[in-house]
Amino acid sequence: MSETPAIRLSGLRKSFGSVEAVAGIDLEIADGEFFSMLGPSGSGKTTVLRMIAGFELPTAGTVSLSGRDVTRLPPFERDVNTVFQDYALFPHMSVLENVEYGLRVRKVPRRERRERALRALASVRLEGFETRRPSAMSGGQRQRVALARALVNRPRVLLLDEPLGALDAKLREQMQVELKEIQRDVGITFVFVTHDQAEALTMSDRVAVFDQGRINQVGTPEEVYERPASAFVASFVGTSNLLSGAAAKALIGRDGTFSVRPEKVHMGTSGVPGTVAEVIYAGAVTRYVVDLDAGARMVVVDRDRRELRGQSVCLSWQDEHVVEIKENADAA
Amino acid sequence: MRSFLHRHPGVRLAGLLSAPLLWLVVAYLGALAVLLVSAFWAVNTFTGEVVREFSLQNFRTILTEDVYRNVTLRSVGVAAAVTVICVVLAVPMALYMAKVASPRSRHWLVIAILTPLWASYLVKAYAWRVLLANGGPVDWLLGGPGRGPGYGLFATIIVLSYLWLPYMILPIYAGLERLPDSLLEASADLGARGSRTFRAIVLPILVPSIFAGSIFTFSLSLGDYITVQIVGGKTQLIGNLVYANIGAANNLPFAAALAVIPVLIMVIYLVAVRRSGALEEL
Known part of the structure; x- marks a missing residue:
């Protein structure tokens, strides 16, 4: 990357007492990127976000925003804004006052303030809600207010801490699309924390997969999904059939750890023999759990539901869909 | 007895609340009422006996x-x-x-x-x-x-x-x-x-x-x-x-x-x- 990254984290660590929440993170996020931090709860992703925002001081390492070291700066001196998981709307202020707050603090003149706030509310499709109190709004609407309140300040970087976590599935999908559109429109860097792998894959330019305070893999959604760098990534992002030891030697022909995605496996009359142990119907697809005669268990996804429980089937896949996982020493 | 109480929630509620209500009404509101009423009485300055007759004299004194x-x-x-x-x-x-x-x-x-x-x-x-x-x-x-x-x-x-x-x-x-x-x-x-x-x-x-x-x-x-x-x-x-x-x-x-x-x-x-x-x- 030739230009200065919007965010650069180097050697970032954070300990709470004896617990090491973040165990050494090096990361560069480019200007205008939609970047997701994906990981299970307790993997350190939110702590990293909070250190970028300035709510937590790192135990070691630095945070740079557009080339400027801000590691020791308080939140109000950083050119980033945050959308909080609980939205953190001020309950005693109207929607408009909430959105205007950042501008008021920065002493933006009244007329400009009003204009920008109204425009921000329009961009999240909340015209006509100006005088409402946050308590009189639905979760999805509050979420939009929180977004408008952050975006109205035109930060270089917008930090989003599981902002869709409290929404129901339908609204979530809708907001995913909207968020992505908004990010494209305003063109600023979005750093998006989520534990939902599907969400991260749909929305992001790049994804960092977190586990136990470290980053396992950084890459485009496709890279992370198609070529997982560790067994953890393979199983956390989507589902994977992990083969190792004797089974790997028997099925792949080599020693090592290999991943095959369930949708890449074909169930038919030729290939590796096994018995269907379980049929799980999930609407759009049906998952078949197959116990291979060679001693491994594999999941296969098929569009059609067939009553194959207890029956013998043969599984086959193409060599190009087998991903060898070379664990780096410290992630193992 | 138990099923009777179950079928008559009003009786149950009365049983639960009668003692505290009695306390509230008699001891608390009652005392306040006595206070209010006696504020309109007077004292015979000679005998020191309380005269139980309505009069605004006390309040007149306070206000003037x-x-x-x-x-x-x-x-x-x-x-x-x-x-x-x-x-x-x-x-x-x-x-x-x-x-x-x-x-x-x-x-x-x-x-x-x-x-x-x-x-x-x-x-x-x-x-x-x-x-x-x-x-x-x-x-x-x-x-x-x-x-x-x-x-x-x-x-x-x-x-x-x-x-x-x-x-x-x-x-x-x-x-x-x-x-x-x-x-x-x-x-x-x-x-x-x-x-x-x-x-x-x-x-x-x-x-x-x-x-x-x-x-x-x-x-x-x-x-x-x-x-x-x-x-x-x-x-x-x-x-x-x-x-x-x-x-x-x-x-x-x-x-x-x-x-x-x-x-x-x-x-x-x-x-x-x-x-x-x-x-x-x-």
């Missing part, structure tokens, strides 16, 4: 004689001053307890706030009498005998503030505990320094809690008659005026009429703060 108006204003002033002092002291203390101190030390701080309430009121008031005595520790701290405030109105305000401070800290602390940290972070994130966050976010959200505390400090100060006797010097407040009329003057109806004043003031005060949502904080 300057001394009672002055005492009322002074009492309200003392209650207001005590309340303001308690707010000024309680907000930073509660803020520290709820948002700065570690969860473990938070427990100990709450206990530390509560322990003075276990000690007798009289002991605490007399402790202050010793502190404020001529040539006592406060004088000594301020540079010698006579340098301190001594006994009087000022001493009364100080001691009442000391006595009622926990009643202000606790509701504010509870209010702050319910205030999510993310609101403070959001404010800082939007560019506000600590002082701005305090003024624009914390204080407005705390207003109901502060009013809730003020109901305690204000009413307790308004009704107090012991502290003012111990450290008040010659200061007269409604409380000790009532006391003097019950004791020395032996004029119970007039004492009752005087006691109506703080009741009225508190009713007005409660109606005024009700709009802030303070009553939900109690």
